[in-house]
Amino acid sequence: MAAPEPFDAVDVIRTKRDRGELSDGQIDWVVDAYTRGVVADEQMSALSMAILLNGMQRREIFRWTDAMIRTGRRMDWSAVDRPTTDKHSTGGVGDKITLPLAPTVAACGAAVPQLSGRGLGHTGGTLDKLESIPGWRASLSASEMLDVLRSTGAVVCAAGDDLAPADKKLYALRDVTGTVEAIPLIASSIMSKKIAEGTGALVLDVKVGSGAFMKNVSSARELASTMVALGSDAGVNTVALLTNMETPLGLTAGNALEVRESVEVLDGGGPDDVVELTVTLAREMLAAAGLSGGKDPADALKDGSAMDVWRRMIAAQGGDPSAALPVARETHTVLAPASGVLARLDAYQVGVAAWRLGAGRARKDESVQAGAGVELHAKPGALVRAGEPLLTLHTDEPARFDRALEALDGGYFIAPEGSRPDLPALVIDRIG
Structure with missing residues (x-):
């Protein structure tokens, strides 16, 4: 006969419903019991909504995050002979920064174990982008990850199912119950995986604006502060930057398109904003790992050392860094309707x-x-001329153009020539 459960799900729900604090025991049990299937989806849905409405204290969020980590394994990079540091972005449009960033930081002396995800909805996924490179594979065993990290200094791959499995189950539930926006649950979802990843230092890129999950600075700052506290409490040197996502990063949004642009950055060129954010985040990652004062990331992009790491990293995961990238079969150009300043x-x-x-x-x-x-x-901020290309749409299926053009309707504004639009800074704030 199975031993009785030490807590009751309804009592845990009532505690948070009535604005109480959950005990360590309650948190440990409910996260584990939900992962085991003892706590039902409808019960965890009710608890998630209570957390959304009534919040959590710092102690509760840390314990919840730690309980999620303990449902799986924690990775260990002690066999790597240099400090480990990682970056996590909360997601945006054209956010290909991981691609040039990981090899740049590795070229400056740190090791970058980057566990990434796939895109969903309007935000792109790092793994989808890299999978557009012929032969490249996202799924690696733990020993393969270690081999790639030790031989190249950087690895970007999919997280295994045994890394904070509670998060995978809870994330899917939040997605269909209107509780995605709960900041304690967002923070614990991100940080449970990043802490379990085992890196010694972490830089968070918290996006703010129309293309980001967080639409305003105050909510982004709350999320960033919560995550920095979680990392620090877990012994991971953690800092966060709030960065602008009102307009796409770089000049591309799409998988192979973004890889091509990332290679341009690694080759010493590329759009100014992508270069600026890559260098800024790289300096933060190196400082967090105790490696400031060494080789500067801007130099690694200029002298080819970051590109060398990129080519080795892609090849180590089965990819051909010299192969031609896929090109869509059909294009449609959107012309500027007037002259002036975008x-x-x-x-x-x-x-x-x-x-x-x-x-x-x-x-x-x-x-x-x-x-x-x-x-x-x-x-x-750029000057455009009527009738000249403003955007080019790429797809294999021309039937998709109409719906894409609908999405862009009202999405851009051209002011009279001589106007000076108020453009927000790329980096808005730093926390930690």
């Missing part, structure tokens, strides 16, 4: 257009088109 280009609407062209997915089990996406010919 004052606004909405990141969310560009992201939805790229998604509808086939670059993203509505459900996790859907496939994506490697060549699909949106190419930008101008960024806010």
Whole structure:
């Protein structure tokens, strides 16, 4: 006969419903019991909604995160002969920063074990982008990850199912119960995986704006502060940057399109904003790992050392860094309707257009088109001329163009020539 459970799910729900604090024992039990199937989905749904409405104290969030970590394994990089450091982005449009960032930081002396995800909805996924490289594979065993990390200094791959499995189950539930926005649950979801990943230092890139999950600075700052506290309490040197996601990063949104742009950055060129954020985050990662004062990331991009790491890293995971990238079969060009200054280009609407062209997915089990996406010919602040290309849409299926154009309707604004639009800084704030 099975031993009785030490707590009752309804009592735990009532505690948080009535604005009480959950005890360590309650938290440990409910996370474990939900993972085991003892606590039902409808009960965890009720508890998640109570947390959304009534919040959690710092102690509760830390214990919840730790309980989620303990449902799986924690990775160990002690066999790596240099400090480990990682970056996590909360997601945006055109956010290909991991691709040039990981090899750049590795070229400056740190080891970067980067466990990444796939895109869902209007935000792109790092693994989808890298899988557009012929032969590259996302799934590695723990020993393969260690081998790639030791031989190249960086590895970007999928997280295994045994890394905070409670999070995978709870995330799916939050997605269908209107509780995704609960900051304690967002923070614990992200940080349970990042702490379990075992890195010694972590830099968080918390996006703010129309194309981001967090639409305003105050909510982004709350999330960033919560995650920095979780990392610090777990012994991981953690800092966060709030960065602008009102307009897409770089000039591309789409899988192979973003890889091509990332290679341009690694080759010493590329869009200014992608280079700026790559270098800024790389310096933060190196400082968090205790490696500031050594080789500067800007130099690693200029002298080819970051590109060398990229090529070795891609090859180590079965990819051909010299292979031609996929190109969409069909394109459609959006022309500027007037001359003037591009004052606004909405990141969310560009992201939805790229998604509808086939670059993203509505459900996790859907496939994506490697060549699909949106190419930008101008960024806010640039002078444009009527009739000249403003955007180019890429897809294998021309029937997708109409829906993508609908998504872009009203997504850009051209001000009279001589106007000076108020453009927010790329880096808004630093926490930690």
